[in-house]
Amino acid sequence: MRLSHPVPPPLDPEILGAAARDLARTGGITFLVGEDAVTYAVDGPTIRVDDGRSSGDTVVRLSRPAWDDMVGQVRTIINLLLSDDLAFERGGFEQLADWDPVLRYLHAGIPPYDPARIDLRGRDPFAAFTPDAQDAELAAQLDTMGYLHVKGVFTGDEMDAANREVDRLAAAARPGDDRSWWVTGEDGGHVLCRLVYATLRSPVLAALEGDPRVRRLGTLLDPALRAAPDRMEGSAVLLKVPGNTSGLSNIPWHQDCGMGGHAIMCPAVSVGIQLTGSDPSTGNLRVLPGSHGQAVHHRWEQRPEGVPVVSIDTAPGDVTVHVQDLMHASPRPTGAGGRRTMYVTHYPPAVWEHVGPGEAYNDLVRNRTEQVARLR
Numbered sequence: 001m002r003l004s005h006p007v008p009p010p011l012d013p014e015i016l017g018a019a020a021r022d023l024a025r026t027g028g029i030t031f032l033v034g035e036d037a038v039t040y041a042v043d044g045p046t047i048r049v050d051d052g053r054s055s056g057d058t059v060v061r062l063s064r065p066a067w068d069d070m071v072g073q074v075r076t077i078i079n080l081l082l083s084d085d086l087a088f089e090r091g092g093f094e095q096l097a098d099w100d101p102v103l104r105y106l107h108a109g110i111p112p113y114d115p116a117r118i119d120l121r122g123r124d125p126f127a128a129f130t131p132d133a134q135d136a137e138l139a140a141q142l143d144t145m146g147y148l149h150v151k152g153v154f155t156g157d158e159m160d161a162a163n164r165e166v167d168r169l170a171a172a173a174r175p176g177d178d179r180s181w182w183v184t185g186e187d188g189g190h191v192l193c194r195l196v197y198a199t200l201r202s203p204v205l206a207a208l209e210g211d212p213r214v215r216r217l218g219t220l221l222d223p224a225l226r227a228a229p230d231r232m233e234g235s236a237v238l239l240k241v242p243g244n245t246s247g248l249s250n251i252p253w254h255q256d257c258g259m260g261g262h263a264i265m266c267p268a269v270s271v272g273i274q275l276t277g278s279d280p281s282t283g284n285l286r287v288l289p290g291s292h293g294q295a296v297h298h299r300w301e302q303r304p305e306g307v308p309v310v311s312i313d314t315a316p317g318d319v320t321v322h323v324q325d326l327m328h329a330s331p332r333p334t335g336a337g338g339r340r341t342m343y344v345t346h347y348p349p350a351v352w353e354h355v356g357p358g359e360a361y362n363d364l365v366r367n368r369t370e371q372v373a374r375l376r
C-alpha cells in the first residue's frame, strides 16, 4: 500500500539537482510505517521516490501518526527524535538530517535554504526605520528580509516600567514552575533565562502586548494575525545570562518552528520589544537576511560559505520584528549579558484551532533545555 503523502507542489529541477549533488554521499533513505514503506534516492541529477520496501542506506521506522505529522509539517525531525518517535534500523539521525530539507521540499514545497537564491530586491539588510515610516515600506522590508528594526517605538519611561514588572516576575519565578526557563550558570546554580506567559501575571506587560504600536508591527504582513497570551508560551521575556551557561539561554541558529508546528503557526510574526537595548556584549539578535520560508539544514552553522549574517544592535524602546521561520540566533553575550526582550508573537487563526490554552510546541523543550542544547 502506498504511504499517504501530500500531493507534491510543482518542483524546480534546479533545486532537485542541487539536492541530488548534496545527497550523493549520504545515499538513499527508506521510511517504514507499519507494513508500508517509501524510499527516496538520488537518481542522477534528481531525486526518485519509490513505494515499497527497498534498500535505503538509512532506514527509519516511525508510527503512522508520526509519519503524518512529519510530512504534514506539524512535527519536525528534532521533535520526533526528542519524543523517541524515530527508530533507526540502519544509519542514524545525521543521515535523516541531511535529507530533511529535501523532504520538506518534496512534501510541502518549502525550498531548501540556498544563499545563492536569496533576492534582497535592492534593499539594505542593515536598514533601521522609525515609527513614522509608511506601513507599506515597513511591510516590504519585513517581507524581503524576514525581519525589521524600528527605532524609538517606546519611551525610556515605558521601558523602565516594563523592567520593574520583569524584576517582580523574575523574583517570583522558580525552576519547574512551568512559567519560566532556566539554565545552569557558571557557578552551577540555576539562573532564570526566560519568563513565559508573562502578560497573564502582569497588567503592565499585558498593556504593552495589546498596544496599538505592537499590533501595527505584528500585522504588517497579515491583518489576521494576533497575539496569543494564553498558549504557545504567550508573550515571553528573554533575559540573557552572561558567561558559560548550559541550557537554552544562548540559542543557536534556529527557526521558531524548529520544534514543529510550521503548517499551523507559520508565517507568524514576532514583535521583540527591546526593554534594555542590545549589542553583542549583552547577547543581541543575529539574523540571516531572506532565509524565511525555507528549510534549513539543522547543522546549518557548520556549512555556511559567504552567507551574510546581520547582528542587530538596539536601544531601549526599539522594536525588532521577525517572521518565525527566519533563521536567527541569540548568541552568548561577549560581555556582561543582560539583554531583556519581550516577544509578542502574532499567530494565524489556525493556532486557535490546533493549540489549546497552556499548550505549546516548546512544551517539549521547556524542562529539558540542557538535553536540547546538547543536541546542537
Ligand SMILES: [Fe+2]
Binding pocket: 254, 255, 256, 328
Ligand atoms: Fe527564536
